[in-house]
Amino acid sequence: MNDEKARIAPTNEQLQDLDTIARRLSIAVKSVRRLIDRGELGCYRVGRLLRVSEAQYQEYLAGARHGRP
Helix, strand or coil: CCHHHEECCCCCCCEEEHHHHHHHHCCCHHHHHHHHHCCCCCEEEECCEEEEEHHHHHHHHHHHHCCCC
């Protein structure tokens, strides 16, 4: 993953790990990582870990509903 894709998380947002996002999307964690690598799903880097906010998750869903990557 490119470092420029990871942003600094706002303090008031709940962040979810990739396992949770994978379960919510009914896909494998590896597929979630691919979405992040392609820039389709935003994420935050917390140390060495990747986290996704609810806003980023909803943004991805909105794009997926409209056929946008």
